[in-house]
Amino acid sequence: LMSISDLTPAEFTRLVLNASSHKKAVKDAFAAGQTPPKPLHGAMTGKTVAMMFSKRSTRTRVSTEAAVQLMGGHPMFLGKDDIQLGVNESLHDTSVVISSMTSCMVARVGPHSDVTGLAASSSVPVINALSSDFHPLQTIADFQTIHESLSSTPTSSSLGLEGLKIAWVGDSNNVLFDLAIASVKMGVHIAVASPTGYGIPPAMRQTILAAAEGVANPGKLTETTVPEEAIKDADILVTDTWVSMGQEEEAKKRLAAFKGYQITHELAERGGAKPNWKFMHCLPRHPEEVDDAVFYDESRSLVFPEAENRLWAAVSALEAFVVNKGKIL
Ligand code: CP
Numbered sequence: 001l002m003s004i005s006d007l008t009p010a011e012f013t014r015l016v017l018n019a020s021s022h023k024k025a026v027k028d029a030f031a032a033g034q035t036p037p038k039p040l041h042g043a044m045t046g047k048t049v050a051m052m053f054s055k056r057s058t059r060t061r062v063s064t065e066a067a068v069q070l071m072g073g074h075p076m077f078l079g080k081d082d083i084q085l086g087v088n089e090s091l092h093d094t095s096v097v098i099s100s101m102t103s104c105m106v107a108r109v110g111p112h113s114d115v116t117g118l119a120a121s122s123s124v125p126v127i128n129a130l131s132s133d134f135h136p137l138q139t140i141a142d143f144q145t146i147h148e149s150l151s152s153t154p155t156s157s158s159l160g161l162e163g164l165k166i167a168w169v170g171d172s173n174n175v176l177f178d179l180a181i182a183s184v185k186m187g188v189h190i191a192v193a194s195p196t197g198y199g200i201p202p203a204m205r206q207t208i209l210a211a212a213e214g215v216a217n218p219g220k221l222t223e224t225t226v227p228e229e230a231i232k233d234a235d236i237l238v239t240d241t242w243v244s245m246g247q248e249e250e251a252k253k254r255l256a257a258f259k260g261y262q263i264t265h266e267l268a269e270r271g272g273a274k275p276n277w278k279f280m281h282c283l284p285r286h287p288e289e290v291d292d293a294v295f296y297d298e299s300r301s302l303v304f305p306e307a308e309n310r311l312w313a314a315v316s317a318l319e320a321f322v323v324n325k326g327k328i329l
């Protein structure tokens with residue numbers, strides 16, 4: 001799983017619905033003092049998942065370790081200073097060796113080509129845990145969160161989100177790109193407001209638009225440099241850090257470029273968001289991109305359920321790609 005582009009709309013829908021139903025079943029079982037119910041209980045017994053992280057992580061690391069443990073497997077965390085990769089050993093050799101001993105690699109990398117390179121040399125499934133271009137596990141959790149909070153007419157095979165509008169206000173980055181691909185596939189409109197010079201790169205725009213192929217009612221992608229334009233009639237306001245990991249040296253320049261993009265109640269009102277608008281953020285969060293009043297607004301902010309849903313997204317993805325060997329049932 002490199003990106004949401006790898007999935008058909010039906011497969012993506014299934015991963016989100018499975019995440020949501022596993023969440024309910026496991027929570028009910030835990031509340032009753034029981035072990036996780038089948039089909040999860042023991043589904044990964046004897047399996048090791050190598051977690052190769054070249055960057056910091058709270059949610060992705062904890063959710064992946066907890067998900068593997070919940071299914072009876074062994075998560076093996078390999079930080080950048082723990083293995084020979086990049087110092088004494090190539091991506092190819094590392095991938096061949098680690099995949100010969102484990103059942104899956106979950107990798108957080110810098111350039112996207114690092115995770116596709118790992119996958120190309122691997123004999124086991126590889127899951128992208130964040131690259132320069134994509135963050136598919138985050139997107140599964142985000143759509144689970146939207147489905148659980150805003151779904152109109154969910155069925156056993158649809159998320160019921162067609163016609164909703166997301167406004168992304170901030171940096172055009174890895175989290176946005178998979179969110180936009182999923183939005184197009186799910187019939188959710190996505191309006192992106194980024195400052196000049198921080199918009200969606202042309203090749204990525206093509207990838208996002210290509211997600212509409214074969215979709216009866218795809219979501220529309222619109223782009224602007226004016227936050228208020230994107231926010232008009234939006235159901236959900238979303239942002240992320242203005243300085244992603246690896247961009248620390250650009251921090252000063254970026255903070256200046258994004259002035260006026262902070263999400264506040266005043267901006268949402270000025271832009272004309274829907275009265276019942278919600279707020280989402282993948283975290284970690286800094287106050288410059290969203291103020292405390294919105295971030296901690298219990299009637300609007302979905303950030304903590306969104307973070308918790310990373311666990312259920314990880315369970316769903318590991319079940320599909322490792323337990324069911326890529327069959328998304
Ligand atoms: N949202 C997310 O991926 O968070 P971490 O960087 O803490 O894993």
Ligand code: NVA
Nearest residue numbers: 173175240244245283
């Ligand atoms: N865009 C952020 C996401 C972190 C989860 C980054 O790449 O650092």
